[in-house]
Amino acid sequence: MKQQKNILIGLLCTIAIGSQFCSGKESISPVTTTTTTTSDAPVLPTTPYNYSPAFPAHIAAALGPNDNTPATNAITDNGATLGRVLFYDKTLSKTNTVSCASCHQPTLSFSDSAVKSKGFAGGLTKRHSMPLLNVRFYRSGKMFWDERANTLEEQVLMPIQDLTEMGLTLDELQQKVAAKSYYPALFEKAFGSTQITTDRISRALAQFVRSIVTTQSKYDQVKQGLATFTPDERDGEQLFLNAGTITCGACHTPPMFITSAPQAPFALLDPTDLGINNQNRFKSSSLRNIANTAPYFHNGTIASLDAMLSGVNGNPIPQHTIAPQDRARMLAFLQTLTDQTTLAEPRFSNPFR
Ligand code: HEC
Ligand code: HEC
Structure with a gap:
């Protein structure tokens, strides 16, 4: 397989000499792959990686x-x-x-x-x-x-x-x-x-x-005193924790923005899927990296965070629509949860x- 790929790359390179495509390292060393039979085995380190690092x-x-x-x-x-x-x-x-x-x-x-x-x-x-x-x-x-x-x-x-x-x-x-x-x-x-x-x-x-x-978001740096929120991010955090009668944080509990015991009930508006015990309820996974996981909700019907906060397409849960003047700050805060x-x-x- 690998050999075939290299031959193909080689051919393409002779056709398009000097193109950026040919500077990729795969095209440089076809010789090293020819020694033994190709194996589909995974490539793993001799000493395993550490899967239990200390958390902040x-x-x-x-x-x-x-x-x-x-x-x-x-x-x-x-x-x-x-x-x-x-x-x-x-x-x-x-x-x-x-x-x-x-x-x-x-x-x-x-x-x-x-x-x-x-x-x-x-x-x-x-x-x-x-x-x-x-x-x-x-x-x-x-x-x-x-x-x-x-x-x-x-x-x-x-x-x-x-x-x-x-x-x-x-x-x-x-x-x-x-x-x-x-x-x-x-x-x-x-x-x-x-x-x-x-x-x-x-x-x-x-x-x-x-x-x-995930432990390396801007949010985590701020909580460890290694960075500071911008004014919008800080106001967004306050909104997340305190806005409205039911706050976001009551159902998406910091610091991992997840809880199996949400503090508030909610009315889910999805006639086609009744969720947990047919009670019109769903769980939410961690909101960390939420800016990276579109589309949203169990049916994937909400295309972006902005659409969610604006109530575009109708939210399965009404609590997710917030006042226009608050949206930019909420978005700024939610983006601090991203850890690539x-x-x-x-x-x-x-x-x-
Ligand atoms: C074809 C797509 C697909 C494949 C393959 C797949 N998943 Fe999923 N996974 C989903 C979908 C869709 C859901 C949500 C389904 C639902 O809730 O009814 C899900 C949900 C999950 C959840 C639940 C997460 C939570 O917070 O409740 C876990 C864990 C998971 N998958 C792990 C795995 C693992 C491990 C494998 C491989 C053995 C796997 N998945 C293979 C599509 C897939
Ligand atoms: C009453 C509990 C509750 C409140 C309050 C609440 N949420 Fe949610 N949230 C949920 C549940 C449950 C889901 C998953 C629902 C579904 O998929 O049907 C969810 C989904 C989400 C999602 C999409 C998650 C994903 O993986 O698709 C985002 C983003 C979100 N909430 C943000 C917020 C924000 C921001 C607020 C405050 C303005 C808020 N939530 C308030 C319970 C709540």
Whole structure:
């Protein structure tokens, strides 16, 4: 495969000598790839990455009371490494065309810019994909917009078996993973033996997803005294915490802007999807990186934050429309939650090249 690509690049380069395209490093060294048979194995560091870095104090304080990590599945570096490989491995779908990352893209905060995502046979998901950030801070541990999975460990096996998303039975999953030469060693490092079980696959995937915690936004720098808000950002934070009778922060609780126990009830206006226990309710994932995860809401019908705050298209929840004079400040504050640095860390990146 790689060789073919290099030959193609070489051909293109002879046609367009000196073009910028040819200065890419791939075209320079075709020789090094010719030695052995091409392998589809993931590229991993000899010493695993650290998946449990120390959190800044304001985040560490929130983790204790909100962490949904079960005692039986603490994050280990080798466990999360295996989870990372599984997360990006298209082997986990019936047609070898879709991985978790197809619908949870790292550059999009592990979400998808499409309103509905495409599964292994081109079918569309029923709801909009969710960003997988700071998932471990959702105390109840319940997953999906309608909270139908009780734990993350339970959730991660569901897309694999979903008839639209990845389309495998658990037996097929186990067989397909076992058939890949690179997995036994990864299971041994993670769990002490080469045995490949769906339980271990579930635990490793959950460890990887739980390890995705954003800690390097402007908001975090301000909370650590390393930066200051602009006047608009500061006023926006006050609005977020204090505006109206029900504040944003009551349902999107700082510092991770997520809570499984929102302090206020709300009336959801979606006649086609009744959500949690058919009660017209949905969960919200972390609002961190929210400027990077459009479109919004469980049905993906709100195209931008500005549209949401302006009430364009009608918000599923009325509390999301705010006065025109407040919008710029609210937007300025929400943008301080963006952290592209964490998303770009190698430990979260695609190990298949
Ligand atoms: C074809 C697209 C697609 C694929 C593939 C996919 N997901 Fe998802 N994911 C979604 C959609 C859509 C939702 C929201 C579905 C709902 O709530 O009904 C979701 C929700 C989730 C959630 C819930 C997050 C929360 O805060 O409640 C997690 C966790 C998750 N996916 C992890 C994974 C993992 C791990 C894989 C791979 C094993 C995966 N997904 C594969 C589309 C996909
Ligand atoms: C009463 C609880 C509540 C209040 C108050 C509230 N929200 Fe929400 N918010 C939610 C829920 C629940 C969702 C997910 C709803 C859905 O998808 O149907 C949500 C979704 C969002 C989303 C889209 C998230 C995504 O991933 O698609 C943003 C952005 C947002 N809220 C910002 C705000 C702001 C800003 C305020 C204050 C002006 C606010 N919220 C007030 C409960 C609330």
